[in-house]
Amino acid sequence: xxxxxxxLASPKxxxxxxxxVQPWVAALALFGLGLGLTWGLVFAPADFQQGEAYRIMYVHxxxxxxxxxxxxxxxxxxxxxxxxxIKIAGILLNVVAEFGACMAFLAxxxxxxxxxxxxxxxxxxxxxxxxxxxxxxxYLAVLITGxxxxxxxxxxxxxxxxxxxxxxxxxxxxxxxxxWNTLHQGASLRLFAKPTIHSxxxxxxxxxxxxxxxxxxxxxxxxxxxxxxxxxxRQTWVKELCEEKPA
Amino acid sequence: xxxxxxxFGHFFKRELLLQCRQLRYLLNSxxxxxxxxSIFPLSLPYDRALLPIxxxxxxxxxILLSFLISxxxxxxxxxxxxxxxxxxxxxxxxxxxxxxxxxAHWFLTLLPxxxxxxxxxxxxxLQGREMGLLxxxxxxxxxxxxxxxxxxxxxxxxxxxxxxFMALIVLPLTLPLLIFGAGLVTLGMQxxxxxxxxxxxxxxxxVCIALIPWALSGVIRISHAA
Numbered sequence: 023x024x025x026x027x028x029x030l031a032s033p034k035x036x037x038x039x040x041x042x043v044q045p046w047v048a049a050l051a052l053f054g055l056g057l058g059l060t061w062g063l064v065f066a067p068a069d070f071q072q073g074e075a076y077r078i079m080y081v082h083x084x085x086x087x088x089x090x091x092x093x094x095x096x097x098x099x100x101x102x103x104x105x106x107x108i109k110i111a112g113i114l115l116n117v118v119a120e121f122g123a124c125m126a127f128l129a130x131x132x133x134x135x136x137x138x139x140x141x142x143x144x145x146x147x148x149x150x151x152x153x154x155x156x157x158x159x160x161y162l163a164v165l166i167t168g169x170x171x172x173x174x175x176x177x178x179x180x181x182x183x184x185x186x187x188x189x190x191x192x193x194x195x196x197x198x199x200x201x202w203n204t205l206h207q208g209a210s211l212r213l214f215a216k217p218t219i220h221s222x223x224x225x226x227x228x229x230x231x232x233x234x235x236x237x238x239x240x241x242x243x244x245x246x247x248x249x250x251x252x253x254x255x256r257q258t259w260v261k262e263l264c265e266e267k268p269a
Numbered sequence: 270x271x272x273x274x275x276x277f278g279h280f281f282k283r284e285l286l287l288q289c290r291q292l293r294y295l296l297n298s299x300x301x302x303x304x305x306x307s308i309f310p311l312s313l314p315y316d317r318a319l320l321p322i323x324x325x326x327x328x329x330x331x332i333l334l335s336f337l338i339s340x341x342x343x344x345x346x347x348x349x350x351x352x353x354x355x356x357x358x359x360x361x362x363x364x365x366x367x368x369x370x371x372x373a374h375w376f377l378t379l380l381p382x383x384x385x386x387x388x389x390x391x392x393x394x395l396q397g398r399e400m401g402l403l404x405x406x407x408x409x410x411x412x413x414x415x416x417x418x419x420x421x422x423x424x425x426x427x428x429x430x431x432x433x434f435m436a437l438i439v440l441p442l443t444l445p446l447l448i449f450g451a452g453l454v455t456l457g458m459q460x461x462x463x464x465x466x467x468x469x470x471x472x473x474x475x476v477c478i479a480l481i482p483w484a485l486s487g488v489i490r491i492s493h494a495a
Contacts, residue, residue: 104487156441156444157441159440160442162437166437166438171427176427179487180424180488183491186484187420187442187484188441188442
């Protein structure tokens with residue numbers, strides 16, 4: 023398995039990997055999102071307190087989870103880039119940041135839409151919402167840093183350092199519901215404990231989560247593949263590839 | 270090869286000397302801080318109950334802006350005159366050198382800021398105890414703030430556009446410091462326990478002092494490698 027991962031560090035192998043894996047991940051995304059969202063939005067039982075309006079949870083929770091998970095992945099990629107100088111990690115860093123920023127924005131937007139009928143406010147300055155807003159601003163800072171550097175390689179390393187410095191926000195978001203008296207509810211899904219949410223709502227939630235993870239994975243592979251082609255455009259293998267496909 | 274404390278002491282003294290010969294820049298940032306703050310009591314409606322409530326938040330925002338504006342000059346002079354290249358070549362730990370530099374800046378900016386606190390108390394109608402809390406929050410929080418603004422300036426060294434971009438980088442990282450710093454004084458004004466926030470603020474500053482120099486040295490190496 024390590025050999026497989028080492029091989030991925032080469033741009034050519036990585037490009038071939040993205041092209042091979044894309045259809046499968048896309049199919050998984052279609053299955054997960056299609057089934058999970060239909061089940062959750064239409065067939066799952068209504069909530070006792072919140073009625074039908076809770077159904078936005080099936081969009082909000084996967085988006086929020088992914089905004090955190092993608093930032094954690096960015097931290098890992100940053101370490102790969104700075105310590106082992108794996109250039110693919112640098113390319114992936116920018117692509118993951120784009121998707122992460124979208125997810126963070128969506129989490130905040132769907133959260134606001136959910137909050138208006140439930141809490142009576144579009145926005146409250148409680149710990150979790152504030153720290154998620156900080157995460158969105160961090161994503162934007164990372165994206166802008168990547169754009170402004172004079173050379174892409176230098177930009178990648180600066181982005182990596184910025185991503186690492188911002189990594190400290192992640193535990194703050196995750197534990198904010200325990201550390202502070204927040205309006206946002208606590209965690210229903212925990213890694214090592216039984217979920218506190220009923221199974222009829224849990225399964226569509228997990229399916230939607232899987233679907234959105236696959237969708238982001240597909241999108242990231244898609245964009246990263248093209249970014250690799252763009253950066254390596256002077257290499258022979260790219261030229262051969264372009265000549266193979268008729269324009 | 271010099272010992273670590275000797276390196277730190279040498280660069281600390283160098284920075285103090287350099288800045289003391291160019292006090293006009295320091296004066297600039299302190300004046301900005303004070304004038305920015307004094308605009309608010311003038312432009313906001315005169316309400317004796319309102320101004321003390323706003324004072325902590327406004328002070329912290331003023332400090333952040335003042336640091337942002339002056340952070341550029343922390344690194345720019347040494348970068349442009351090639352002194353930083355010599356640091357990179359010298360074999361001394363770049364993180365340590367930068368730590369000494371920023372700490373020297375912090376010591377120099379601390380005294381004027383603390384001297385401003387009575388004036389701020391006068392402008393905003395703060396009591397003596399509240400002013401003391403404000404001074405304590407500034408004392409414990411400004412090291413972290415200065416290090417983070419220096420980090421933003423370091424990013425700006427090698428990138429094309431500086432001012433607006435620096436604010437975007439710095440803002441998310443400094444929000445915890447702002448929240449705890451201003452929150453500390455607000456809690457004190459309401460008579461609630463504030464020592465927890467003070468401890469957290471000091472912890473954040475210490476973490477910044479300890480870890481940001483490494484991020485700084487990484488960014489500076491990258492700016493020079495280009």
